[in-house]
Amino acid sequence: MTRIQMHSIVKRLILIRGLRSIGQGAMVVDLSLYLKDLHWSGALIGGVTSAAGLFGAALILFVGILSDKLGRKPFLLIYEGMTMLSSMIASMTTQGIILILAIVIAGFGRGQSGAAGPFSPAEQAWLARYVERSNRGQIFSLNNGVGFLGMAIGSVLGGIPGYIHTANPLEAYRPVFLMVTVLSFFCILLLSLIHEQSIGSAVGQSSHGRDFRDKSHSVQRSEENGKNIVKEQDPDETNIRRQENKAIFKLAFINTLNGLAVGLTGPMMAYWFSIRYHVGTEAIGVTLSISFFLTAVSSYFSGILAQRFGMVKSVTWMRIIGSACMLALPWMPTFTIASFLFVIRNAINRGTQGNRSALSASLTRDQRRGFASSINALSMRLPSSVGPTLTGYMFDVGQLNLPLILTAALQLVNAGIYQRVFGEYDKKK
Template sequence: MAPATRRLLSARFWRSIGQGALVVDLALYLHALGWHGVSIGLVLSGGGLVGAALNITIGVTSDRLRRKPFLLAYEAMCCGCALIAMGTTSAFWLSAVIILAGFGKGANGSAGPFMPAEQAWLAEAIVPQRRGMVYSLNTAIGFVGMAIGALCAGIPAFLVASLGRSGSFRPLFGLVLLGNAINFVLLLGTPELHQSRGQERPKPQPRKQQRRENSFLWRLVGLNAFNGMAVGLTGPLMAYWFSKRFGVGPAEIGPVLAGAFAITAVAALAAGKLTERIGLVRTVVWGRTGGVLLLLLLPLMPFYVLASLLYMLRSALNRGTVGARQALVISSVRDERRGMASSLNALSMQVPQAVGPAIAGALIGAGWLATPFYLAALLQGTYALLYGRAFAPYERAMTAELGNGK
């Protein structure tokens, strides 16, 4: 494995620890400050919309320029936002840093709106046949870090006596600061093969290849709308949902989410192996179909223990295939379009995903605790049904080209 690949995988780990802590505790922290469910959902939605706006610009620009400076800028920005969050309870400033840095989204260690540059950089030294495995490893590493962070989310329970209910959450932003500071130093010394093209025009490509790539990207954008909305309805507010449904706090929720992340890491590694046996598309379809069935059952669970176990299994099946999906996107376009393709992939997820928390927050706040799950199951069921039909032909064509040495 190339040194740059190892460093990018390491950066994923350090970044994910703080993200894991905040996906458990951020909504609970805002609730402790007196925020209503609608307000919590809106600020998380705002972070998604800002991230989506930055995403496409960064992806396209990083294809023409270098990718490394964008990652360094992201790490520095998150350090600054974490410092502000540690020092204030102002609704204005907390909203600003949550929206800007994307805190609380549980991004599995990705670089937020700068992820297209990260994904394109990671692909540089990996042969196409190994991308499913390496991107699944990248996903697994992120979930391991998220699991550690989720365990750290129980820290406020030990600090509440000395710092108060809301004050006990604020030291968790120190985890974010530490992880991003380590990453800044780590990435500063990481080599990048991709060179700036400046104003140079890209080489013309055969029309058939251009049309095939464009068709793939349009299908991707359309399908991601279903998946993004489903993720937004259930992902960012799971800790809040557990709290409202079963009356539990971070000491109980943290270990459950940590367990879910750890199991998902194992599932991601298994999915990586599976991609080399049955292909990227079938791996995604199988995992997503199983996840939909468990999502339908989750709100019916009468006890926290049962709901927790079902949530862990559903997370493993559903999110364990993230690396396979990313590998398919990266492998379906040329190098000079990888940042743009990653941007479209993320953007088409983030816009509908940003709407989800506002809807889910309002529904949960009104006592409609099961509705977000059923809406999400309908959307993800549609996604799983259409994914294989949409992308299996592209994977077959890609495999045939590699077999012919193209």
């Protein structure tokens, strides 16, 4: 992979993602198992996870649009503050309504690979501003990889409750919640040290204009302070926006299938392993940790594949292979074999996230990138919010394998449509 000089703000945002992802990795392991130890039903656990997704979906669109006008930094500070407060409260009580509020507000257990939840459009737009479009597949894959590496570390730490022998679940899981509190505090400190220039002072553009806009639209590009300054020669702003919107909503439609697939299994896999193979946080934590670590490696190589074969094609083929692994997973006879297959599937499938984010960030100019990222995230989060409730219900009625089979089928269909709609983009990079 060609070495790329990164702006200091890019480095800091990637570091923050790494710290944030440690807590998220621990929550992926522990949240559903903690609620299970509190004797919550599968449907209730899934319902709360769905509510967290819906709450995030309600924020996403507003965050993207407002961050285009007000800047990205304030929204990331709000997210870290919400996470810190929610984790601190969750470490103090097992009261149902209070736990529900904390989980819904912070989005615990959804496994967001270090992304800032419903505030991720602001984060992605801020990152994209300092990265050339030709390098986005590589940098976004690195960012994704750091997030999964942090989740790998967090998943190991998520096994801590299994070593604390107590009849009170809160005492066993409290160290994990407090760890999330501390990590969020450090993220706030790092964010406060970053100076954000106003968006209007230097409009960072994507070269997407040559791909999705009229070919006659010319662009002058110059470099200043590590950002792209693009001077538009075509006065037809309405036409530009129309074509940008068309590309954005095509991607949103395709993401709907993937969002539902992710929601069916992502937040509930620890619970599935627990009831399918009767294992605890220690074993599940190690399995998820290995899967996240290999996903980080996969993200790195995904960036290489993107440069060689194209962002879209690399996503398509990795998703097809990952879907085949998911389809086989329910039939594995032992936890060891199932864990191995799950690790491979996760690494291949989730390693595409950086390239998918890079494509989304390249569909518009900088002043609309928050909006584009919001539509992209919303199209994933809304359908994914429905998934955990459906899965929890299926688990309660004994249909353990059905959610996994549905996930595999949906992602296979998604891969085919994704390639057909955006395949030409690889030829224009």
